[in-house]
Structure formats: C-alpha cells, structure tokens
Amino acid sequence: MTEKKTNRRDFLFTATYAVGAVGVGATIWPMIDQMNPDASVKALASTEVDVSAVNPGKTITVLWRGKPIFIRRRTQDEIAEARSVKLEDLKHPEKDEDRAANPEWLVMLGVCTHLGCVPLDQKGEYNGWFCPCHGSHYDISGRIRKGPAPTNMEIPKYEFVNANTIKIG
Amino acid sequence: MKNFFKIFSFIILFSGLSLSTQAAEKVEYLKTDWSFKGPFGKFDRAALQRGYQVYTEVCSSCHSMKYLSYRNLAEKGGPEFSIEQAKAIAASFEVKDGPNSDGDMFTRPGRLSDKFVMPYDNVQAAQAANGGAYPPDMSVLVKARGGGVDYIYSLLQGYEDPPAGVTLDDGVYYNKYMYGNKIKMANQLSDGLVEYSDGTTASVEQMSKDVTTFLMWSAEPHLESRHQMGFKAIVYLIILTILVYFSMKRIWSRIETEV
C-alpha cells in the first residue's frame, strides 16, 4: 500500500467520524433544550400587584415566577433604622436608598440567599426577617446581618404603574 | 447493492401505498396554491394577518381558539405582528382574571401571555347558543379534518341551494363539501364583509384563503422551522450516507466480498 493511499483512507474515515459527531451533537441539543423554560413560562414574566390595602408596618407576599415577593410598607421608624446602618457593618454592603427607591416600599424577592428557603417576617435579631432553615438574620432592608447567607435578599425589577399598583418584572 | 435498492424501493413503495390508502375516499376539493406546501413552504405573512382579521371579525363570535395566546401573534413564523401591535390586540380584549384579595373575579385588559378569549364559557353554553351544535375549537381544526386546508377552504365556499329532493330542517344548511352535505353553520362570508387594512379586495375566495392560512398556522405554528430543519437534516443525512458508503466500500475491499 502506498503512502498516498493511506492518507486518503485516513481522510475519508476522519471526515465520516467528524460529520457523524456533528449529527450526534445536533440531535442531543433538542433533548437538552426541552428542559429549559418553555415559551409559555417565559411569557409570564411580569405581574401587577394592587398595594392600596397595605397599611404601614405590614408585609404582603405575592407569587412571581413561582417565588414569593415580599412587599413591605415600612413605617418612618423602620426607614430611619434602615438608613442609619453603616455600610462597614454589613456583610454585603448596599445602601438602603439603592434597595428601596421609594423608601416607604420595600419590594424584595423573599428567598434566602443561602439555600433558597423563605425567611419569616418580623423575626430575628435585626427586626427584619429570619430564615428558619439555617438561621440567617436580615434587617428591615432585607440585608444579611448574621448567619450563613452570603448576600442580601435580591431586589427584582419593578416599577410603580401608578400610586397603588406595582408591576414586578 | 442491487439488493439494497430493492429494499429501499420497497420502503418507498410501501410509504406511497400507505399514503394512497389515506387518500382513498377523497372528494374533489377546490384547489388553490398554498404558500406553505412543499419542503420549502412558508406562510404568507400578509395572508396570516388578514386571516387573523377574518377570524376576529367573523369566526371568533362562535369559535374559540383556546390553545393560542396573544404572544403567538408576534412570534417568528407566525403572522409576525410587531410586539406593540400584539400588545394592542391583547389589550383590546377583556380577560377574566382573579380571584382578587376579596375573592372576586374581575376583568382586565388582555396581556401577551393571555390565551385567546373564548366566546363561550363552556361547551354547554356554546351548544345552547347555537341550536345544539358545538362550534368546534379552531386551534387544531385543520389537522382534525381529513381534507385539511383544502377541505376548510372548500367548505367556506361550498354553500349552495339544496338540490331537489333534499329537505333541510330549520337552522341546517346545504354545503356540498360537508360530510353528509348538511351543516349547522350558515354561510358566513360574503364579498366585502371585512375591510382589509392592506387594501386587498375582500372577496369570499380571498377571505377563505386567508382565514384557512391562518388556521393552518394556528394548528402547526412551527411549520416553518420544521420545513427548514427538515431540509438541513435530510441534506446532512445524505452527505453522511455518502461518506459512510465510501467508508464501507473501503473497509469491505479488504476481504474482496461485494457489499
């Protein structure tokens, strides 16, 4: 067998393997992608909440994308408390002004950043939230103060459609 | 190899046979050229948009389309209204939602994620309003009828005076393409019934074609990507088959037996 012939054979087999591998990959992708959120789930991106009935010092919980959203109407005392905390005391430094553009309303994803449990309202050492799963304490701005959670509770994208309606997402 | 082509042609023949048995009891339907037929077929966007108009202005007072959402109107491969247009369309419908915190149901303007609003609350209400006949949901209607698009297209234009000897009860109409020729839906289309915003003349034929195209899309919303992917897949398979064929020849040449 000549040198040239061997090369041609190698090329043919390599090409066959390569083209075959591309096909296998292209076939596997739909089987993986089908587990991603489908079109109807993606479409449910926003929800509107009427907050006219929430009194100061109260929290309501609404469902958004399958997760709880805490909407708290804070009292003046609570706002003052949240704004007075020094950034260097925080594990995850964030100003309350950045978390609550309208200081009266705190809109926050009610999911502990440790392992995803839902913290309890008005519990814990900082008068905010307390996660019963592994003991994370959050303050009245939803910032982590003590316990295993690494970051503050997340603020979703939201806006006031009018004085009484918040659109989340 | 000869033997192989025998098998292959057998499979083709068989497939052909199974197709022809399906076609056995066919009525001669009206013919028109559908843009979505064939391996490269695509929907005519303008026809889909006009078809949606016919559906909303004519059909939707009785026929639901419960599997469609307003967002579908803006999706690729469909009528492709702009997002703003689709939002405006959705907002023009009153959607029932709730219960609210007081436990009451309420209505609000539709959103993209909402399903098409149904004309009746349930099948019984639909029957009561239509003399006992349930106007079928139209989401997959094209696939649920043997003749498919040709049947729907023909049916819409198939109203005639009954031939001598055929008596019709009240609320029953004669249609030459309907199974058994008796249909409980009156002729809905007449020339100029809708006013197309793109200036197309709204003849009965045109409206039938447009709304049938729309129904084909609603039954098979991924038809375009299916056709495109199919073309790629088959071209790919042919290339790989040729490569494997020559590899096979090369390998079997080691033992001098014909493959």
Added chain:
Amino acid sequence: MSDHEYTPKSKFGKWFNDRLPLLTLANHLTDYPTPKNLNYWWTFGGILTFCLITQIVTGLVLAMHYIAHADMAFDSVEHIMRDVNYGWLIRYIHANGASMFFLAVYIHIFRSLFYGSYKAPREIIWIIGIIIYLLMMAAAFLGYVLPWGQMSFWGATVITNLFSAIPLVGEGIVTWLWGGYSVDNPTLTRFFTLHYLIPFLILGLVVLHIWALHVPGNNNPVGIDIKKPSKDTVPFHPYIVIKDGFALLMFMIVFAFFVFYTPNILGHADNYIEANPLVTPAHIVPEWYLLPFYAILRSVPDKLLGVVAMLSAILILAALPWLDTSKIRSAVFRPLYRQFYWILVADVLILGYVGAMPAEGLYLLVARVATAYYFLHFLVILPVLGWKEKTLPIPLSITEPILGGSPNLATAKNKESLNK
C-alpha cells in the same frame, strides 16, 4: 460465546475485567464472527435497536411534559407541540417512530420467514422475537391512547371491550381494566404507567434475543451452517457495523421525510379532536400496523371467535419452528415455498388493506378469504410442503456456492460433517 480467551492489555483493564468481565463482553461483541454473505435484509436488527432507543429517549422527554389526566392530557400534548422547546420535533419523532418501528419489525419478521431463520437451533430467538412483537403492539396501542383524542378514546374502548368476549368473567375483566364503568381517567393513568413500563421489558427481551442469537450465530441467505470463525465470516466490527450504519442512515432519511414533511399522514385526523364519550367517529380504524389483525377480527361473525382468531393469528407464529417441517432453511433452495411465501406476503397486505376499509360487502368477503388463507398457510401448506417439496441442490459453503452438492448432503443429519 467467543471462541478465544480474551485478556485485556492494560493492567487496570485486567484487574477490572477479572471482577466484571465487561471488556470480555465488548470484545465478544466486536469480534463476533458474522457470515459475510448477509444481505441488506439483515440490517434491520440494527435498525430496530435504533428504533427502540429512539422511542425510549423521546418517550422519556415527552413524559417530562405530558400530563396523564383525562382533563389535561390533550392540552398537555398541545402544550408540547406549541410551547416546549423542540417539543413538536420530539413528539413527531415519537409518533412517527412507532410506525417506523413496525415497518422495520415487519421486514425483520418476513426476512426470517424467507430465510428460515426461525428453524433449529434458533427457535428460542424466534419465540423471544414474537414476545417482543406482542409487547410492541401493546405499547403502541397504549401509547396511542395517551393524547386522549377521539381515536385514542374509541380505540381504547373497542380494544378493551375485546376482553368482554371471554365467557363469564369478561365483563368483570373489562371493568377492572377500566377502573370504572367506561374508559376514563383511571384508565388513562394506568395506560400511561404501562406504556412507560413496556419499552423497558422490550429492552430486556432484546438483550436475551441477541444473547440467544450469539449462541448459534447468524443464519445467512444460503441457510447452511457455517464454521466460525472462518473464511466465511467477518468480525462484527467494523464490517457489519459500517454496513448496518449505512442501511440505518438510508432508513433515517425516510424517517426524517415523514417527521419533517408529512408528520401527520400516518395518524388519523380524528385524534386531533379531544376525546368525547358522547360521540363516536364515523370511521374507526387502528393504526396501519395493526390493520391485518383488525381485518381478521372483523372477518369472524362471532364475538368470542373473532377475538380468538385474532390472537391465534399472532400466537401461531410462535409454533412456526415446528409447523414448518422442511429441513432446508433458505427459500432460495425451496422453489415451491418461495411462491407460497410471496402469496403470504400478498395475503397479509390484502388483510391490511381490507382492515382499513368498512367491514361490508366485497371487503368483508375478501377479508374472510384472506383470513382463511392465512391460517391455511401455517397449518396446512407449511407442514405438507416440508414432506412433498423437491428442493434445489444446496452449496457446501457460502464461499463456493457454485460447487454445489446434492440436497441430501445438506440436510440436518449431515450438517455436522459439513462443519468439519
């Protein structure tokens, strides 16, 4: 199994293989001596394995999105078709895959009939194959119920009512199958469970089918026993692998054509109408692959006997190795059998055709004649043919077919000497 001992080259390989001989198995599968004269009809075993894997994988995916509840099944299928990423593709592959699976299995069975692959020493392979075929029919029927369309519902009603033909306990069995007084939600959920289970049973039986095959080795178009390994055989890899692969790709082109361009042609339009217990579709037909048996069922005017005839038509195949008395395997050397073989093929196609037509008039008459002939073929023609037929000279080996020998030489008694 393999004719030579296998020792892995690497130290770890040897250590592992001594504890779990997977490498020995892999070596057996790659080296497995296969007759080199196998034609393309033999590639359908590999194609069927592909079909089974495809159905299992796409089925698992569909089960992630499907909801087995009478109120939601139809909606969830539409959800798969519209919203799930690539859902339409996966469902169309699964639905058409069932048809392709049966197409392949029928070719596989008729290849076996032509070349006498069911004869000694391969009876167990054949019988396992028949059980797989029965399970395939069960899986296909159960799967067809799941979309909960009109054909699903009425197909389920008609088929489960077959059991009511059993005297005394029939009605009780049907109620038990339904879990109610009609086909309803309990029926759907249990059908879904069984539809999920059966493919894995089939997978297990396929392993046994292949295991049983690897004991005597493949039959071949000439139908004589061959020495393994010898100049008459080639190792499975790469020779048969690449050939099966080539045939599989051709098969996939046909498959792809159905999936992408005519995905609903093999189904029935009525199944896109949600199940309605109040209205039966005008024309109930099973899927094409069950039509011949459906024709047999309808050709018998008695309820119980019809069911018995239909079941016998399948079960009679299991007795085939003993009904066919001829010692010659391949139809190539059986001129008379060859003709009857093609008549049987035509008979089954005719049964399939009349099965799709209304059971009345000429169709019914044809169905009855074809049914009678079907049983005649297996119960009378085959046994008699074995004694009476004058067979052609059998070659001594597949590499020297022209040298030939007398038919006597190649009968079972002399096979041993042929191998030496």
